[in-house]
Amino acid sequence: MKLSVVAGRASTGKRPPKPVPDHVREQVVDMLLAIGAVESIMGTRGLRWSDIAAAFAPQQPLPGLEPSPSPPAPEPPATSRERWIEPAKLVAIIEMIEKAAPPMLGDRSRDFLAGLRKLAGEFPMVRLSRKQTSWLDALAKDAGVAIE
DSSP states (O other), X not given: OOOEEXXXXXXXSSOXXXXXXXXXXXXXXXXXXXXXXXXXXXXXXXXXXXXXXXXXXXXSOXXXXXXXXXOOOOOOOTTOOOEEEOHHHHHHXXXXXXXXOTTTOOHHHHHHHHHHHHXXXXXXXXXXXXXXXXXXXXXXXXXXXXXX
């Protein structure tokens, strides 16, 4: 980095940063005070930020806190081709497609079905986008598998 001295000041050739507007400075101060208050409360309860982060991870709830029940899956609009499907039903459809049409499944289709199978193992309900629904329907049709 090249430095030059102009009028008694060291300069890197870059402009000095713009001043922070007063309203932004006030918001930052308020935010820092709120963070300090949260940290103070956390300290009295023996908690750290990692404990707070863990509270949002479904696999690691805070000790003494019971996780809230999952909300029911929303009903898709009648005009939408998006689909909510139970994991067991999705896995059954995937297995029927894989059993009925192994030679016609390309690598992308196999990867797609493997991804859906993974989602079925992770969620109580699986939402298929329009593209996923279309692709799954096409694979099922080619394999001679009826969906719904």
